[in-house]
Amino acid sequence: MIRKLARWQLDMATRAGALLLHEQQQALTRSLRWPTVTGAALSTRTGVTPHDVVFRAGSLALLRYRRSTPATQPKPLLLCYALINRPYILDLQPGKSVVQRYLEEGFDVYMIDWGVPTYADRFLTLHDYVSRLLASVIERVLRAHGSSSLHLLGYCMGGTMSALYAALEPRKIATLTLLAAPIEFSGRESLLNVWTHQRYFDVDAFIDANGNCPAWFLQLCFLCTKPIQNLIEKNIAFYEQMDDPRFLTNFFAMERWGNDNIPVAGETFREFVKKLYQQNELVRGQFHLGGRRVELARIECPLLLLTATNDHLVAPASTQAIREHVSSRNVAEMTIDAGHVGLVVSGKAHKTLWPEATRWLATHGAPGPTLAGTLPS
Numbered sequence: 244m245i246r247k248l249a250r251w252q253l254d255m256a257t258r259a260g261a262l263l264l265h266e267q268q269q270a271l272t273r274s275l276r277w278p279t280v281t282g283a284a285l286s287t288r289t290g291v292t293p294h295d296v297v298f299r300a301g302s303l304a305l306l307r308y309r310r311s312t313p314a315t316q317p318k319p320l321l322l323c324y325a326l327i328n329r330p331y332i333l334d335l336q337p338g339k340s341v342v343q344r345y346l347e348e349g350f351d352v353y354m355i356d357w358g359v360p361t362y363a364d365r366f367l368t369l370h371d372y373v374s375r376l377l378a379s380v381i382e383r384v385l386r387a388h389g390s391s392s393l394h395l396l397g398y399c400m401g402g403t404m405s406a407l408y409a410a411l412e413p414r415k416i417a418t419l420t421l422l423a424a425p426i427e428f429s430g431r432e433s434l435l436n437v438w439t440h441q442r443y444f445d446v447d448a449f450i451d452a453n454g455n456c457p458a459w460f461l462q463l464c465f466l467c468t469k470p471i472q473n474l475i476e477k478n479i480a481f482y483e484q485m486d487d488p489r490f491l492t493n494f495f496a497m498e499r500w501g502n503d504n505i506p507v508a509g510e511t512f513r514e515f516v517k518k519l520y521q522q523n524e525l526v527r528g529q530f531h532l533g534g535r536r537v538e539l540a541r542i543e544c545p546l547l548l549l550t551a552t553n554d555h556l557v558a559p560a561s562t563q564a565i566r567e568h569v570s571s572r573n574v575a576e577m578t579i580d581a582g583h584v585g586l587v588v589s590g591k592a593h594k595t596l597w598p599e600a601t602r603w604l605a606t607h608g609a610p611g612p613t614l615a616g617t618l619p620s
Contacts, residue, residue, distance in 0.1 A: 290331035302358025315349030322354040325400035348601040365509035396420040427564035456512040458504035539568035
């Protein structure tokens with residue numbers, strides 16, 4: 244018995260020693276890779292598709308993506324990103340670019356980069372962003388193509404803004420694609436819906452004190468929605484896979500975007516939180532922009548809803564609820580097992596979801612007059 248115990252102890256000590264030696268060797272190997280890791284961090288590119296800035300208004304820039312062949316689709320597509328973070332998440336890397344998927348399907352593709360609001364922009368409202376800036380961009384794209392309507396795709400908060408515009412100007416929207424866009428705000432599946440409740444968050448005091456909603460505050464909120472994954476698991480995965488060049492490229496691309504936070508104009512943030520998150524005015528038919536009531540029932544165009552089952556920021560039900568309020572007879576839904584960001588950058592999404600989503604748009608683009616041209620300045 245004593246011999247068996249001694250043999251077991253010796254065997255365990257041998258295994259522990261071998262494991263310790265292996266970990267030491269791995270740590271040494273990883274430490275020697277830091278120059279390569281640094282090089283990957285510096286060389287990783289984002290926003291990869293060539294484009295031209297065809298219009299500017301304040302901090303806003305309208306990007307038109309270059310095509311190597313003439314467009315085969317009669318109407319252009321405009322991507323409306325959120326006012327939070329930067330829009331190149333929709334064109335993150337080769338093979339992980341929503342922009343490229345629509346170019347491959349034959350569309351002329353535009354995207355709005357809202358830019359970075361300054362302290363002087365703190366009084367900009369949703370009316371300014373939707374009825375003035377978004378409306379101005381749409382008018383210019385329509386004139387450039389000699390078309391009476393275009394395809395509009397909105398992501399997250401940009402989807403909410405796209406729905407607002409489509410309800411106000413339904414004849415100018417050929418199809419509306421909502422990508423993880425919050426529409427119904429009464430649910431409690433997302434921590435953002437809980438945290439913004441008026442019982443816990445005095446948005447008036449916050450904006451009165453800060454002017455704009457600070458970028459650091461937004462990033463902290465997003466990190467705290469999944470603290471273990473964002474602060475611990477991510478870094479462990481980096482340490483364990485830092486010898487994989489493909490992993491490093493993907494990691495640094497996401498890190499660059501995830502840390503490229505920008506503020507939100509104060510009055511817009513106040514309005515979005517109070518009237519939508521706290522009072523749910525949009526689906527209740529009480530939301531107004533510039534004195535005009537926003538009626539979702541005025542949306543009659545084909546509608547595509549893209550959601551992610553594991554979206555911790557915008558629950559699928561929040562986006563899908565728009566079906567009950569629009570007049571569109573053609574409403575399609577596509578869902579994927581991914582998160583809010585994985586919906587646009589994961590390999591699974593680009594293998595399954597986006598080929599189907601782009602084909603849907605190609606088959607629902609009503610033909611109309613088109614004239615190639617240059618956007619007026």
